[in-house]
Amino acid sequence: MTDPDDIAALLGADGPFARELPNFAPRAAQQAMARAVAQAIAQRETLVAEAGTGTGKTYAYLVPALLSGERVIVSTGTKALQDQLYFRDLPRVRSVLGARVKTALLKGRANYLCLYRLDQTVREGATFDRAQAAQLAAIRAWSARTRRGDRMELAEVPEESPLWPRVTSTPENCLGAECPFYDDCHVVAARREAQEADLVVVNHHLLFADLALKQEGFGEILPGAAAFVLDEAHQVPELAGQFFSQSVSARQLAELAQDALAECHGVTGAIGTLLEPVEAVQDAVRRLRLALDPLPARGPFRELARQAGAGGALHDLREALAALADALAAQAERSRGLASAHERATALSLRLDRIAEEDAPQDVRWYELFPRGFALHATPLDLAAPLRAMRERTRAAWVHTSATLSVAGSFGHFARQLGLEDPLTLGLDSPFDYARQALCYLPPELPDPAARDYTERVLDAVLPVLEASDGRAFLLFTSHRALRRAAELLRERAPWPLFVQGEAPRHRLLEDFRASGRGVLLGAASFWEGVDVAGEALSVVVIDKLPFAAPDDPVLQARLDALEAAGVNPFMGWQVPSAAIALKQGAGRLIRDVHDRGVLVLCDPRLGTKGYGRLFLASLPPMPRTRALDEVRAFFRPVPAAATVGG
Template sequence: MGASAALLGAEGPLSQRLTAFAPRAAQIELAEAIEDTLADGGVLVAEAGTGIGKTLAYLVPVIESGSRAILSTGTKTLQDQLFFRDLPLVAEALGKRPKAALLKGRANYLCLHRMELTRERGEFPSREAPAQLQRVVDWSSRTRDGDLSVADVLPEDSALWPLVTSTNENCLGTKCPDYDDCHVARARRRAQEADIVVVNHHLLFADMALKQKGFGEVLPGAELFVVDEAHQAPELASRFFGVSLTARQVDDLCKDILAEAGEVPGALGAVRTEVAACKDALAVLRASLAERLPDRGPWHRLLEHAEIREALQGLDQAVADLAAPLAGLEGVSRGLDGCADRRDEMQAKFDRLDSAGAGEVRWFERRGRGFGLHITPLDVSEAFTGYRDELDAAWVFTSATLAVNGDFRHFTREMGLDDATTLALGSPFDYPNNALLWTPALRVQPNHPGYTEAVLETVEPALQASQGRAFLLFTSHRALQAAAHWLAQRVDFPLFVQGTAPRSSLLKSFRESGNGVLLGTASFWEGVDVMGEALSLVVIDKLPFAAPDDPVMEAQSARLRDEGGNPFMDLAVPRAVIALKQGAGRLIRDVADRGVLVVCDPRLTTKGYGAAFLHSLPPMRRTDTVDEVIDFFATPGVAAAAS
């Protein structure tokens, strides 16, 4: 028996000191596997079902060993929970005092330089922004870490965020006049000195990309990397190993050149003409992209239009023309020197967009008036393997959703983890008795125009039986909006619709309502934790296959086909299975929870590949009739909770 088994056992310190702690065999097995991985410097890929307590399973061996470790989580919310709650509790119970640091991406930290620029400029993006800025200024004199994300001084949807934080593009680094007091620099110094550093995946993979580009490492070296919510890793890694050029980056550069030039006598006149031309070229490209194009698509769709080709060339030339006036102002201010560096990086991105490699895909996306031009690698396994080879460290990848029908090959192949040990641990929750899977026989197929209405007509009796208390999860915003309109005419339950308020506000209102119905798309399929009677019904409209016009998926499929693989079964199905498992995981979050999962898509039971989805879900009792659903909610457990 290893140290972790004793510490997590019935007689261990956690059982003695943590309220409501109960020994769990699967948790101990996971902790021992992590302990072994740390000892031999290997790689572990572990699926840990909901309720196992994987956070304790990796915190105990990490803290007890005294190893330098980087713990990476899927979201900032989980990151804060791990650092401020879980890690101190476990450390205290074990009688240890590891030096820990919290490190987030720079967009979470107040940038003193940009805050002052915004005050001096006096140009605000909204009517509320001046008052919000004053709250930030007042808070800036009190904060020790500058973490705006937990400060409660700015609404999460405030347009002021980019004006008081920095990005990799606009940060002046050591050239900044406020560098000595920089919150980002201080946070990184604390991380360099810590035994345990808590980060999120965006920062982890951004650091990997920076190392690859030769800009030095952001995160300190470690003996162990733990990647929690690891199912997100392949997509995030591909994003950070790629290249992105956005309308906002160009717009921000133009604004910052003017702002920095305004601080230097005579400089504004030197840059005004070229900046105005760049802003005009950006407007022309925005307007041309608004015509005859989908929201996202492959690069060749852009080049089919002469107007768009000319607009792209025009913006490329306008960015190039900024070089001369900025070079003429070299050395007059650190801010303008920083803008010159950003212009050089932007020009390099334009050059890359002209010459993407064979293993990459170029694509575009449009969002409102904005756009993004991207290069994404089709395979990150080689790059990630190279990153791991540079480090003498053990790696642990864990999540509740990594395997497809018990098979980890999809995940390990994408991440280049051929040498990994795999471990599958089921949830300790009593799914056979506490959960029911309803697969209704819908009269239409998912591609039918009336499909969403058919879904709602089918599940309305279940909504009434559950007395609301439901999540309705959709695979498209169009279906969500149609459902919101339909339900508003027919049910009396409070409706909470994604997009009408910030996510945290919607969840808070849903929990407090007691009988609400929340409608969400992708961002509500994972990372949402509603325990107890507030949530008793989860409805999923379709199997969550990637959009057929996704340009990255199209390119990956073509490559897989050329290599003799089956893009649908080897790529589309595994990704959809993992996404479905995430959505289904919203239902049972605690040992006493009970509820019904409804997967409406008829392909689940009529197509051969449906078995991969069914076998990957927790072992729930299945039904194809609404009567059993109504009977389930009529049993004392749920009925009593609803009364």
């Protein structure tokens, strides 16, 4: 079935979903989106569809995708969403439709156990502490029973365990068909399944890694599809920047050194040849990191060049890496592992030379520092051109959807970032009754956000709201410094359980917050999106400042300079639209289903004092606004029972 009207009708009041799924509510917006997606797939068109929270966009694209008779790739923003889509939503939709369609789930290779690397780690007999030894034993036991080899199955080994990088592979250290475990390889099995499937669920990281690799002439993981559906598409511009960048990191170099030495086991004389050049690379990495220490955490390459000693340390690293590549060349024929290490060293050496030397006008060259490492990057100034070329090569339909793609009703900013020329656009409002379910509170008399005591003043304004709601709140901050300061102040003043980002893994914070029933959670960037707490546990969302991107981002700064040179006002043309989309994401945490009620507290006084404030407010769901604390208190007062009769 491919008629768009027939497909929309399946989600209607007389369709199979209404008949078979308890709690399924037919929604006109969902049907309109399904119709548009079906048409885009059939006509190979580009569609941008903003679907407000509660539209049911997942079903709106899965139904036409499963019935299109075409091969479709669905890409999501995170691995967690990918699992939810594949293990929960997709089976339900397939079952209701009775669709006999082959589906597959494909993640990046770092998510799959590598039997060769596990075998190597066990053989090395490295001295692990007790916790890591127990984790390694758990991984070994699981390796004997798992069918997919997906790390997600093994909850008892934390995601951040240092053992995972040792028992998973990277494109650089994979031995390919020459691996002794090739026939049982989980990555190969997952890719084969994906190549044979009609609908493949991937994530944006994998999609872009594959499409960027394809551009460089490697084999493709995702064979030619007729349609790509990008959910959480607002994340695409930033992710695309990562994949069209050239990068070299201290971690990549450390792993190369470690793997080169590991591959010497059982190869006579190899360690004698390689130990010295490997140690020279390790030493050069340490010395460059030390030389960069006085610099800000990130910045343009010219700052690195100005720093005393950094230029020389970078030159020494390039020399040491080239020498290691030469030493590995002499050993490459002696084992597949050493040949792989040689290829990696050569590729990293060429990339490092390119980043260090080529001051190309179309690239932004920059560095970033981590507590014990660094990364050097060359990122394209304009992503529209490579993205456009990538889409044109696929000759497929491209559907971009999210709850936050427009700014005050316009899709221009999103389309410009992705190089979309005249896409079909569809704006679908949320079915939630914001006029009744929500209230937007703009606290009066707050100082300019640059004021030194701004966070203290925000908390003074917010505490009476939290008293009215009895906690049950998210406090979202645009900086970690403000978050830490707010946590300090609240510990002295708040009677509610506090959950602070950074003090436990995100998923545990959310579980504990839900279970507490009256908690207050403080979060920065990663809590502004992809976090879903429906029901009374979350009744207030506070946003401390308008989420303008950090001014220390060298790529952003270069883009703004380029816009200015082209005669575009960079503030109104880029910074305001990007911040408006981010604000919509944060505000979207508040109302997650038809029974939710809550108050959105926007603290930034610029919403009322600056002309662009109107653009931010016009981008939010249509909820009543107030500057009166009494109205907030009234919102949270219990409704007398008599008043609810018949309502």
